[in-house]
Amino acid sequence: MRLSTVILPDRRWSEGGRDSWQRAEELGFDTAYTYDHLSWRTFRDGPWFGAIPTLTAAAGVTSRMRLGTLVTSPNFRHPVTLAKELISLDDISGGRITLGIGAGGSGFDATALRASGEEAWTPRERADRFAEFVPLLDRLLTEDVVSHDGEHYSATEVRNIPGCVQRPRLPFAVAATGPRGMRLAARHGQAWVTTGDPKLYETGTPEQSLAAVAGQIERLGEVCAKAGRDVAELRKVMLTGFTPDRPLESFDAFVDFAGAHAEVGIDEIVVHWPIAGSMFEADVAVFEKIATEGLAQLA
Secondary structure: OEEEEEOOOOOOHHHOHHHHHHHHHHHOOOEEEEOOOOOOHHHOOOOOOOHHHHHHHHHHHOOOOEEEEEEEOOOOOOHHHHHHHHHHHHHHOOOOEEEEEOOOOOOOHHHHOOOOOOOOOOHHHHHHHHHHHHHHHHHHHHOOEEEEEOOOOEEEEEEOOOOOOOOOOOOEEEEOOOHHHHHHHHHHOOEEEEOOOHHHOOOOOHHHHHHHHHHHHHHHHHHHHHHOOOHHHOEEEEEOOOOOOOOOOOHHHHHHHHHHHHHHOOOEEEEEOOOOOOOOOOOHHHHHHHHHHOHHHHO
16 A cells, blocks of 8 residues: 645745645655646645646655656646656656546546537546547657548647656556546556545445445456456545545544555545645644554554
8 A cells, every 4th residue: 555645736835835836755655646627626726736736846856755646637638748847847746747638528628628608528528538638648759750630630740759767667556436547547557546436426435425436447457357367556546525424534544545445445545634714624743653653553
């Protein structure tokens, strides 16, 4: 089991932003991720910074901890420009980058680049774009020269030399609960990401949520088998904060949560860095004890 954190890009670098990333490494987190959005939910009218520049800065003040996005999506990204930024970031970090990637949701990112009155993509349209986005990004990160003429994306003799520090490219952590997304995880992913079943967030129980995650992992195994991929090759990542559980409520609550999810196959748990007055509010002392001692209780 690995324990990671996600640090929202909601503070100026000089006003606590840098401190969080350095403290995350001091606490021993395996990976520190950040959200890749233009704005997000209740944080929309407050400070919010870009994911790639934030991770670049974080790479400069850390040395061991892995860094990444949870998650990047086609909602406002293009594979060609994203690939160039990722190769640069992987180089600056010394090969410590993981790309969390998903189809995107229907929030503010989905409409920011739409013309006035133009509707956001439907779930099917997002899935269609995602299905083209991921394989093209894979090629852009592994081949020196790429041309592509697709339904949604084009690339003409795009050069990405020297490529990633990590070979053959930096790892993809594919967020997916449906069959199409899981097939992309099976073909292109080094990890798979879930937030649980969103339908259970407000009205479900922790037991129902755990069963739903177990079912997702079972379906992932079936998809991998059909694709000729050993599901054991995929790390199973649980991004917390969107299930009926409250793993940061106490040290014991985290240990119980982590142990139960380890039993169904989760091998990386991601907890949100505490933010006072938000849905991610948590006792900092409890959070730091979880970071330093939590996984030892599972041994």
